Amino acid sequence: MTDYVSTLSIDIGLIGPELALLIAAAVILLLIFTRKADRFATAIGLIGLVVSMVLTVRQWDVKVGGFSGMVTVDQFAVLFKLLFAVASGLTLLLAERYFHAKHIARPEFTALLLVSTMGMMVMAGTTDLIVIFLGLEIMSVPLYVMAGFNRRSLESNESGIKYFIMGAFATGFLLMGIALIYGASETTDLRRIVTDFSYIATNAKLFLFTGAALMMVGFGFKVGAVPFHSWIPDVYQGAPTPVTAFFSVAPKAAGFAALLRIFAYGLKDLGALSDVWWILAVLTMTVGNILALRQENVKRMLAYSSIAHAGYMLVALAVGGADAASAVIFYLIGYTLFNLGGFTVVALLETRAGSRADFSEMAGLSKAHPYLTATLALFMFSLSGFPPTVGFFGKFYLFSAAVKGGFIWLTVIGVMNSFVSVYYYLRVVKVSYFDQIEGRFVPAPLSAGVLFVLIVTAVGTLGFGLFPDNVLEIARRAIQAFA
Amino acid sequence: MTIDAVIFVISAVVAIFGAAMMIAQRNPVASVLYLILSLIAQAVIYVQLGALFVGIMLVIVYAGAIMVLFLFVIMLLNLRGSEELGKPSGRVSRFTKYVITLLFFVELIFVIRGVALPPAPELVTNQPDAFGSVKAVSMLLFTKYLYPFQLTGVLMLIAVVGAVVIARREHPGELPDDTAAESTLAETPKEGTKA
Numbered sequence: 175m176t177d178y179v180s181t182l183s184i185d186i187g188l189i190g191p192e193l194a195l196l197i198a199a200a201v202i203l204l205l206i207f208t209r210k211a212d213r214f215a216t217a218i219g220l221i222g223l224v225v226s227m228v229l230t231v232r233q234w235d236v237k238v239g240g241f242s243g244m245v246t247v248d249q250f251a252v253l254f255k256l257l258f259a260v261a262s263g264l265t266l267l268l269a270e271r272y273f274h275a276k277h278i279a280r281p282e283f284t285a286l287l288l289v290s291t292m293g294m295m296v297m298a299g300t301t302d303l304i305v306i307f308l309g310l311e312i313m314s315v316p317l318y319v320m321a322g323f324n325r326r327s328l329e330s331n332e333s334g335i336k337y338f339i340m341g342a343f344a345t346g347f348l349l350m351g352i353a354l355i356y357g358a359s360e361t362t363d364l365r366r367i368v369t370d371f372s373y374i375a376t377n378a379k380l381f382l383f384t385g386a387a388l389m390m391v392g393f394g395f396k397v398g399a400v401p402f403h404s405w406i407p408d409v410y411q412g413a414p415t416p417v418t419a420f421f422s423v424a425p426k427a428a429g430f431a432a433l434l435r436i437f438a439y440g441l442k443d444l445g446a447l448s449d450v451w452w453i454l455a456v457l458t459m460t461v462g463n464i465l466a467l468r469q470e471n472v473k474r475m476l477a478y479s480s481i482a483h484a485g486y487m488l489v490a491l492a493v494g495g496a497d498a499a500s501a502v503i504f505y506l507i508g509y510t511l512f513n514l515g516g517f518t519v520v521a522l523l524e525t526r527a528g529s530r531a532d533f534s535e536m537a538g539l540s541k542a543h544p545y546l547t548a549t550l551a552l553f554m555f556s557l558s559g560f561p562p563t564v565g566f567f568g569k570f571y572l573f574s575a576a577v578k579g580g581f582i583w584l585t586v587i588g589v590m591n592s593f594v595s596v597y598y599y600l601r602v603v604k605v606s607y608f609d610q611i612e613g614r615f616v617p618a619p620l621s622a623g624v625l626f627v628l629i630v631t632a633v634g635t636l637g638f639g640l641f642p643d644n645v646l647e648i649a650r651r652a653i654q655a656f657a
Numbered sequence: 658m659t660i661d662a663v664i665f666v667i668s669a670v671v672a673i674f675g676a677a678m679m680i681a682q683r684n685p686v687a688s689v690l691y692l693i694l695s696l697i698a699q700a701v702i703y704v705q706l707g708a709l710f711v712g713i714m715l716v717i718v719y720a721g722a723i724m725v726l727f728l729f730v731i732m733l734l735n736l737r738g739s740e741e742l743g744k745p746s747g748r749v750s751r752f753t754k755y756v757i758t759l760l761f762f763v764e765l766i767f768v769i770r771g772v773a774l775p776p777a778p779e780l781v782t783n784q785p786d787a788f789g790s791v792k793a794v795s796m797l798l799f800t801k802y803l804y805p806f807q808l809t810g811v812l813m814l815i816a817v818v819g820a821v822v823i824a825r826r827e828h829p830g831e832l833p834d835d836t837a838a839e840s841t842l843a844e845t846p847k848e849g850t851k852a
Binding site for chain 1: 800802803804805808809811812815816818819822
């Protein structure tokens with residue numbers, strides 16, 4: 175029998191960022207009975223996130239494994255962990271104002287958000303399929319609850335239940351896929367799968383392919399790829415808007431982190447998957463864009479738009495290689511900022527009594543809130559991919575990687591799709607600037623937290639758009655770390 | 658065919674049959690019972706593979722505790738299926754019930770008698786390093802798989818917290834001050850937006 179005890183390694187330092195979030199969540203859950211607990215909770219949550227970010231940044235130049243190979247700290251993991259922490263922090267600031275206005279403020283929300291973020295970090299910081307799965311579950315379970323967090327709203331309840339049932343179903347697929355990969359390779363560690371790949375591929379090709387296909391279904395659900403997207407519109411529309419904002423960026427980024435680890439690293443030599451990704455990417459971006467054209471509700475439109483963006487990002491998996499992988503990381507960084515920003519404006523408008531975030535409600539916005547409208551327009555331009563914003567460079571790097579890889583048709587379809595998307599994004603700008611309303615526009619009061627979120631996302635959207643090279647360089651280094 | 662193969666085929670067929678019937682049933686209680694059947698058959702396969710501990714755990718935890726909980730919840734929820742169960746049962750099914758109860762009783766006697774005896778030696782003491790034994794499993798669980806094992810703890814914690822958040826009853830009187838006025842506000846739709 176192997177001497178496991180002597181190989182036992184407990185490297186608490188490596189999981190510092192995750193532990194910081196877990197401890198903050200635990201403290202919130204312990205202090206939940208106190209008065210004014212929601213204020214407390216936000217503050218503790220922010221402190222936990224900042225500590226976690228600091229610990230993460232300090233790991234930038236570290237590249238080690240720990241816990242018997244279950245934890246991997248490399249630049250890829252660090253970059254994604256930072257992204258999750260930023261998305262989580264911005265959501266927290268946004269949620270405080272929103273939940274207060276909607277009278278659903280409850281301290282548990284912060285704890286759920288933190289643990290969910292911790293799950294994403296676990297997912298990004300490992301090369302082991304079991305740990306990826308556990309991270310995914312730790313991420314998802316709080317998300318189910320967060321979707322149904324506004325318990326007095328029927329739509330929110332529907333959102334939570336739909337997400338839960340579909341999510342549990344997708345988990346089944348993913349787990350079956352992992353089991354088959356394990357059966358084929360006798361290991362769950364992606365690094366060992368890479369080293370033994372030729373042996374496994376000759377002896378258990380069928381299991382390997384089936385396993386990969388099932389994992390594709392599982393993660394396809396999480397990132398919202400067509401045909402596994404049907405849950406997205408209802409869940410996004412029904413959930414409280416800050417939660418929707420979080421849904422649209424963080425779990426998607428976590429899903430792509432796992433997809434990159436598994437398909438761009440672990441199973442990169444498995445041919446023929448590229449064609450499947452090709453089809454998935456084209457389907458996802460086309461269906462997302464076409465359905466988004468017909469929406470009357472801004473939240474629902476953004477939900478379909480997030481499907482379309484997942485489609486653009488799937489291009490990278492079809493193309494493969496370090497260029498495409500670093501381009502998709504760049505895209506994810508930009509997308510997190512401008513999509514979160516767009517949802518922040520929607521959430522702010524929704525804090526007005528009776529608002530349902532329909533397009534028609536945005537009429538007259540520019541007169542009441544000129545700066546807010548300008549910011550909203552910036553996010554919409556970035557979502558549709560206009561030049562000075564980060565959205566343009568995201569698509570530019572992604573599609574140039576695709577052209578370099580010889581995927582001309584995929585690029586053509588992608589660019590055509592992004593032209594289609596201009597219509598519905600600019601519709602928001604048009605309605606808020608040029609449409610007239612009778613009477614006075616009911617203003618939506620800004621809070622310091624929301625203002626901070628808007629500034630961070632807007633500065634990021636413009637700044638990363640003006641200096642994209644530095645960000646891309648960071649993304650490149652992250653990819654080099656694991657490739 | 659060796660005896661091993663025969664046992665495997667039988668339990669595999671039963672496991673798949675149970676799983677298929679579980680989906681096909683309209684009555685949730687029958688569904689759960691078929692699931693238990695499937696799980697027990699799977700446990701047999703585990704034991705055959707030498708994973709004794711996993712097999713026993715499957716029976717105790719899944720077929721035992723969790724399924725009892727499922728049944729309990731289904732019966733508490735008072736689903737429509739329970740009305741169908743309430744129909745007077747035929748002579749055959751009544752006979753089966755008595756036989757199963759009797760068998761269970763006999764089994765219980767054997768189990769209780771077994772407690773007084775020393776534990777089966779070849780399972781626990783003779784092969785301490787045996788594959789699939791409690792020791793081997795726990796050795797892995799607390800060394801190589803320590804991190805995932807701890808993560809499952811986090812997962813369960815947050816699942817419990819989430820369940821409480823979703824299921825907790827809100828008493829109108831216990832709401833914080835700013836929440837008290839809310840319930841009326843939620844009922845009045847579209848006020849002030851189109852002003």
